[in-house]
Amino acid sequence: MFKKIGLFFFIAQLIGSSYSFAQVNLKELRALPDTNVVESTKSPIANLNEINVPIPKLDLSVNYWKHWTKFGINANQASFSDNWSTGGVNSLALGGLIWHKSELNRGDFQFISELDLKYGKVKNKDQLAKKNNDRIYWDNKIAYKITKHWGLFFAVSFESQFDIGYTYRTEDGKERIYEYFSSFMGPGYLTESFGLEYKPDNTFSLRFGTGAAKQTFVLDNRVKPLTAEEYNERYPDNQQRKDDLEKFGLKPGEKFRNDLAFQIQAQLNRNLSERLHLKADYVLFADYKDVTDPDQRLDATLTAKVTNLVNVSLSGTIVYKSDQSKKVQYNQALAMGLTFALPR
Numbered sequence: 497m498f499k500k501i502g503l504f505f506f507i508a509q510l511i512g513s514s515y516s517f518a519q520v521n522l523k524e525l526r527a528l529p530d531t532n533v534v535e536s537t538k539s540p541i542a543n544l545n546e547i548n549v550p551i552p553k554l555d556l557s558v559n560y561w562k563h564w565t566k567f568g569i570n571a572n573q574a575s576f577s578d579n580w581s582t583g584g585v586n587s588l589a590l591g592g593l594i595w596h597k598s599e600l601n602r603g604d605f606q607f608i609s610e611l612d613l614k615y616g617k618v619k620n621k622d623q624l625a626k627k628n629n630d631r632i633y634w635d636n637k638i639a640y641k642i643t644k645h646w647g648l649f650f651a652v653s654f655e656s657q658f659d660i661g662y663t664y665r666t667e668d669g670k671e672r673i674y675e676y677f678s679s680f681m682g683p684g685y686l687t688e689s690f691g692l693e694y695k696p697d698n699t700f701s702l703r704f705g706t707g708a709a710k711q712t713f714v715l716d717n718r719v720k721p722l723t724a725e726e727y728n729e730r731y732p733d734n735q736q737r738k739d740d741l742e743k744f745g746l747k748p749g750e751k752f753r754n755d756l757a758f759q760i761q762a763q764l765n766r767n768l769s770e771r772l773h774l775k776a777d778y779v780l781f782a783d784y785k786d787v788t789d790p791d792q793r794l795d796a797t798l799t800a801k802v803t804n805l806v807n808v809s810l811s812g813t814i815v816y817k818s819d820q821s822k823k824v825q826y827n828q829a830l831a832m833g834l835t836f837a838l839p840r
Contacts, residue, residue: 560602563838566595570616570809570833591616591629591831604641610634615658616829623671624664628829630657632680639693649693649703651761656684660718675731682716683744687781689759699766705759710781712744712753723748745819757783757790771801792816799835808832 572589593614600607616629632655639649661678664671689705714720721743722730728737740748745755760780767773775797782790797811812828 560600562599562601564597565838566593566835568593568807568833568835570831572618572831586621587618589616589618589628589831591829591833593835604647606637606639606641606647608635608637608639610636624673626664627659627661628827630659630661632656632658639695645694645696647693647695648690650690651688651703651705653687654685655687656681676718679716679719682714682719683746684713684715686711686713687759689761691759699764701763703759703761705761708757708759708781710755710757712746712755714744714746714751719743720751721746721748742819745817755781755783755785757781758787773799773801775799789818791818802832805834805836806832807835 570589570591570593573587575586591614593612595610595612597608597610599609612631612633614629614631616627617625618628619625633653634655635651635653637649637651639647641647657678658680660676662673663675663677665674666672687708687710689703689708691704691706691708693704694702722741724737724740726748727741742748744753746753759782760778762776762778764774764776766775776795778792778794780790780792792815794814795811796813797809799807799809801807808831810828810830813826815825817825
């Protein structure tokens with residue numbers, strides 16, 4: 497009995513020891529949390545040195561200005577043989593133009609300055625050379641947009657000409673200069689206006705100048721209005737003049753005149769097609785002393801581009817000023833020329 501009990505305790509102790517030995521071996525086989533199963537290589541990034549790359553300061557600014565410039569020369573020439581059966585006159589005409597526009601747009605504020613210079617002469621056989629185009633026009637406008645298409649504006653414009661204009665007479669079959677008619681600042685016009693402007697897009701604008709003032713200057717004594725006595729003294733070969741002469745709305749002895757008026761000005765500058773362009777400017781100036789007889793002027797130029805430099809232009813001007821003539825004045829010219837535009 498005691499032998500059996502002792503054998504039982506011996507077997508139990510042996511089994512317990514085996515279990516403890518197995519438990520210890522299993523713990524040794526377990527991988528620790530920081531154990532690397534696969535040997536890792538040293539990262540090359542650790543060998544790199546830190547470098548500070550300097551970043552240059554960018555001097556950025558917004559340019560609110562835009563500029564456009566055109567200059568060119570036009571020419572017309574015609575010649576006929578002495579026995580040309582249908583008749584004709586040999587002629588040569590040359591003309592030049594310079595046009596520049598600067599525009600500033602910043603929010604609802606806008607400033608536009610536009611300069612238009614034109615000059616040309618024509619020479620016909622057996623006649624004196626005469627100018628067929630002569631204009632100085634400089635328009636400056638400040639506007640502030642109050643709605644999408646309407647704004648308030650204030651504008652100042654200057655207008656005159658470069659060269660002396662003459663009247664002519666033919667004596668003994670030869671053409672001669674008879675009298676002076678106009679010159680630089682004879683007359684010269686300075687116009688200020690403010691009011692409302694309608695501008696639906698960048699190609700058309702319409703100004704309503706409810707308050708406009710226009711100053712007329714004649715600073716050249718050769719073209720000033722003369723009294724009847726002064727006229728007869730200067731041009732003794734003419735028939736004796738009995739009435740005093742009025743020119744440019746000025747009476748004899750006057751060199752300055754100021755008028756207050758209502759003004760309408762419409763401007764169109766639009767491409768009709770890829771190679772066809774129309775530029776037109778219409779001005780109505782109605783003096784408050786007599787709004788029923790306003791001064792009016794329309795300038796229009798239709799230009800067809802043949803190449804990047806060569807173009808054909810049809811231009812014309814219609815003027816009505818009752819203080820200069822009771823009839824409508826007009827001129828028209830068709831020319832081919834070279835025009836260079838910036839930016840290209």
